[in-house]
Amino acid sequence: MKDAVAQGTDELFTAIYEGEDDSVVRLLRAGVSAHAVDEEEETTLHLAAVQDLPGIVRLLLAAGADPNRGSGPDQGELPLCAAAVWGHTEAVRALLAAGARPDAREEFGGTALLWAAGNGHADTVDALLKQGADITLADARQECPLVLAARRGSPATVRVLLEHGTDETQRRAALDESRKWLDVDIAEELETGLLRTHGDGHESRTRRLAQQDGTGIVMVELLRDGEPFAGHERETGHRAIVALLEGELGQRAE
Template sequence: MFTAVREGDELAVLRLLRAGVSPESADEEGRTVLYEAAVNGAPGIAGLLLAAGADPDRLSEGADAPLCGAACGGRTEVVRVLLAAGATPDLAEEGGFRALTWAVRWGHAGVVRALLAAGADPDLPGPSGEPPLVAAARRGSPGCVRALPAHGARARREALAETRRLRVPDVAAELRTGLEAAYGPGHTYVTRRWEQEPGTVTVEVRLVRDGMPVAGDNRQTGHDAIGRLLEDSPGAGGG
């Protein structure tokens, strides 16, 4: 079953289910096939497993929620399939992370919108205690910031302050500074840029050691647009 899921072979998954293989199958580490489908971005396979009885809220390896795995990877269609099957939008996995926490952290605006439409609480903080709107402002994703207040998110004043703090001319340099603070100076860094969301560039910096990436961070560059959104929105000066 795991091979079929990893290869995206829906027909093989269907045949295995019809042959009696459990949709709740897990490997020796407790990793479930539904979680595997979620992180691999396979909405069709996830739908087959759920229709066959897989529990959308079962934690893989006792720690990782399928909805969180899909949200972290920006798998919007899988998120929608899981929510339609009854996944709990605000389910916390090990460490206190929720799907909305992951989606905001990585700037997946489509996932944020799907979760909020399904009833996710726009103000539930992540493990660090910060509200989602502040995290979205730090990320630099106008799409995430636009979606949250539309569903009642608070902390606009704090989010605006964070946006102003992060209006820096060299995002890559700031990311390198953060990595150096965590891992020490003297490393090699590789930088790349791409358009994750229209109107912004995502900047990624990876720390490389012995030719292999060992750590990294990335951020979008939509802070000017976010500042305008928050300054123009009702309550921007309040909570």
């Protein structure tokens, strides 16, 4: 039988997975550590951030969970980045309010702002910048958040970054990036990238979603036995981004 500590830890992770705030409170009050990790070395706080559970994030922080503690076997995954990559803005705000470092880098060099910008989460980008995230920090390929947002095709995210201040070099790089996508078949490009990563021979599925701002999202998934096992998506706002950046730079469309 499992000892009481291990059982309590298992119960806490189950409560987080199921989003049961009351159970989390009960277990923390019973002495289960907010610093607990599961068999894969994932921390409770990282899991709550991934699951978009800002209430539980706050409970764990109040119980002493470290907002800057890494998760995973190499402790290379940060809860702030986990929330940012999925656009979980309230969890991001809770972590920042508790002292999460906005520019902390994960194992492979990503920051919360780079993740949020690259995935088109404008509200999350805004929250991070308002709490001091550095808009100039680049990723391992020396690409800044504005370039990543331009590649994503997210006009809303580009607007937020421009409002917070970007220099001319960043704007020109982002303009060059967005122009590259004007005549690209996004679905075909995404499928090619997925097959390059996972190997040829997989069935694929493409979905297109409309957004309120008039742009769309193209989603491509690879299927195994009819079920998706890998996917990627991109927005279709590159033309709008070109117009935005040309306006900022005083250029005319080519």
